[in-house]
Amino acid sequence: MLKDxxxxxxxxxDSLVHRLPAAGKLWAALAIIVGxxxxxxxxxxxxxxxSALLLLVAGLSRVGLWFLLRRLLLxxxxxxxxxxxxxxxxxxxxxxxALAARSAICLFTVVLLSNTTPFGxxxxxxxxxxxxxxxxTTLALMHRYLFVLLDESERMRRARASRxxxxxxRMRWHLLGTVVGQLFVxxxxxxxRIYAAMCARGWK
Amino acid sequence: MHIPDGFxxxxxxxxxxxxxxxxxxxxxxxxxxxxxxxxxxxxxLAAAFLFAAQMVNFPVAGGTSGxxxxxxxxxxxxxxxxxxxxxxAVLVVQCFLFADGGLSALGANLFNMGxxxxxxxxxxxxxxxxxxxxxxxxxxGVAFGGWISTVLASIGCAGQLAWSHTVPWSxxxxxxxxxxxxxxxxxxxxxxxxxxxxxxxxxxxxxxRQPTSTGVLxxxxxxxxxxxxxxxxxxxxxxxxxxxxxxxAVAAKLGFDAQATSSVVHAPVAGYRWPGIHSAAGAxxxxxxxxxxxxxxxxxxxxxxxxxxxxxxxxxxATKEPPC
Numbered sequence: 001m002l003k004d005x006x007x008x009x010x011x012x013x014d015s016l017v018h019r020l021p022a023a024g025k026l027w028a029a030l031a032i033i034v035g036x037x038x039x040x041x042x043x044x045x046x047x048x049x050x051s052a053l054l055l056l057v058a059g060l061s062r063v064g065l066w067f068l069l070r071r072l073l074l075x076x077x078x079x080x081x082x083x084x085x086x087x088x089x090x091x092x093x094x095x096x097x098a099l100a101a102r103s104a105i106c107l108f109t110v111v112l113l114s115n116t117t118p119f120g121x122x123x124x125x126x127x128x129x130x131x132x133x134x135x136x137t138t139l140a141l142m143h144r145y146l147f148v149l150l151d152e153s154e155r156m157r158r159a160r161a162s163r164x165x166x167x168x169x170r171m172r173w174h175l176l177g178t179v180v181g182q183l184f185v186x187x188x189x190x191x192x193r194i195y196a197a198m199c200a201r202g203w204k
Numbered sequence: 205m206h207i208p209d210g211f212x213x214x215x216x217x218x219x220x221x222x223x224x225x226x227x228x229x230x231x232x233x234x235x236x237x238x239x240x241x242x243x244x245x246x247x248x249l250a251a252a253f254l255f256a257a258q259m260v261n262f263p264v265a266g267g268t269s270g271x272x273x274x275x276x277x278x279x280x281x282x283x284x285x286x287x288x289x290x291x292x293a294v295l296v297v298q299c300f301l302f303a304d305g306g307l308s309a310l311g312a313n314l315f316n317m318g319x320x321x322x323x324x325x326x327x328x329x330x331x332x333x334x335x336x337x338x339x340x341x342x343x344x345g346v347a348f349g350g351w352i353s354t355v356l357a358s359i360g361c362a363g364q365l366a367w368s369h370t371v372p373w374s375x376x377x378x379x380x381x382x383x384x385x386x387x388x389x390x391x392x393x394x395x396x397x398x399x400x401x402x403x404x405x406x407x408x409x410x411x412x413r414q415p416t417s418t419g420v421l422x423x424x425x426x427x428x429x430x431x432x433x434x435x436x437x438x439x440x441x442x443x444x445x446x447x448x449x450x451x452x453a454v455a456a457k458l459g460f461d462a463q464a465t466s467s468v469v470h471a472p473v474a475g476y477r478w479p480g481i482h483s484a485a486g487a488x489x490x491x492x493x494x495x496x497x498x499x500x501x502x503x504x505x506x507x508x509x510x511x512x513x514x515x516x517x518x519x520x521x522a523t524k525e526p527p528c
Contacts, residue, residue, distance in 0.1 A: 030307065037213070082370060082371060103306075110306070138292075141248020141252070146255055153259070173262070173393055177394050177397020181404075184250075185406050185409070191250075195244070
């Protein structure tokens with residue numbers, strides 16, 4: 001499932017929205033989210049306008065409305081839970097509706113942004129916005145090796161499954177802890193190799 | 205525990221973002237000063253590791269499952285400043301790529317899991333380590349610190365949701381705290397086992413981080429402590445305080461009295477201020493204290509069970525070749 005999601009981030013599609021400058025999309029998304037959080041619920045024009053704009057952009061991006069809706073639904077159980085608590089407990093009637101609308105708009109914006117903009121371009125935009133270089137480097141390295149480490153943990157899981165006959169309840173925690181520790185060891189050994197490779201190519 | 209967009213109102217989001225910006229700024233400066241250049245790629249790899257480790261689910265009572273946050277584990281292995289930078293990277297990627305946790309709530313999530321969770325948990329780890337020497341103390345510290353960090357982060361989250369009037373404190377706090385007191389046990393257990401596994405395979409990775417002189421906190425800890433205390437005072441104290449003017453005093457001090465005196469804020473606070481607040485607050489405090497003591501006992505027991513001979517273990521492990 002994760003791989004399916006990630007596959008969509010690496011640009012199968014191409015459209016007008018995909019080709020827009022990343023920095024512009026980033027700031028527009030930020031403006032929409034901050035606006036939707038700050039604007040009082042009484043300003044219906046803002047919420048209707050933003051929803052219409054998002055639907056228009058979604059249509060232009062050709063990502064597929066069904067895919068976007070599925071992503072929204074996968075992410076929303078927690079949102080729905082809190083909305084339910086709010087609906088039962090809140091002092092202000094109708095507050096839950098505002099809450100649901102705000103979260104849905106913001107979620108849709110982020111899903112749309114992440115599906116039309118490669119992460120590398122977001123990083124470039126962050127770098128030009130003077131986010132500290134150390135943080136951007138960390139983000140870039142994390143994004144690069146995220147999938148490598150996910151594969152690594154999948155390989156470890158497969159190897160373990162092929163060697164252990166039965167799973168004992170008592171051993172399960174021990175296994176989980178060892179797997180996490182081993183993953184850290186492998187990550188830091190990889191970091192050492194990466195540092196050697198970076199130095200060999202003239203980094204410093 | 206990732207707060208999505210739309211759950212926090214402007215004042216909460218901005219306050220939390222300001223606190224975490226300062227915290228991440230301090231962490232970045234400390235990392236640049238303390239971390240040798242050859243460890244810089246490790247930050248990115250540790251972030252990728254944490255992301256992969258958060259995919260590992262562990263069973264929690266009642267058929268549900270929790271997952272590792274890992275702030276204290278990374279803090280124990282790399283230091284608190286590096287842990288805050290690593291958690292920042294993880295949260296930013298989760299927010300952008302997976303829409304897990306909102307963009308406007310990034311500051312709040314960072315404050316809860318990074319500064320409160322990793323910073324506070326690391327402080328507990330060091331406190332336990334200064335009392336209980338050797339590997340046994342470190343394992344106990346990771347276990348107890350992991351639990352504390354999970355509970356602290358959930359309390360911060362409940363406070364922010366209550367301050368935004370999304371979930372009232374009377375409903376949010378018991379729910380969040382009780383659930384995370386259970387999830388935290390898994391976090392502490394896995395953290396301790398993983399720490400021990402790293403120590404057994406590559407003792408040099410752990411030894412590099414351990415302080416030579418006890419009692420000296422690494423750089424930035426005082427500032428994270430101040431930020432965490434300030435955040436708790438803003439987000440949690442107004443609700444947890446039994447004194448009736450707690451919210452008003454804090455609100456006036458911070459200049460939020462304009463919003464605070466509007467009818468929306470007043471109603472929920474006034475509603476559960478008088479009826480049985482003393483007994484309820486007392487019972488909550490008692491339950492919390494008891495739970496903390498029980499978990500500390502469990503962490504001590506875990507340390508004793510996992511590390512049999514605290515003085516000889518490191519030398520024996522050091523001679524062992526790493527497998528594969």
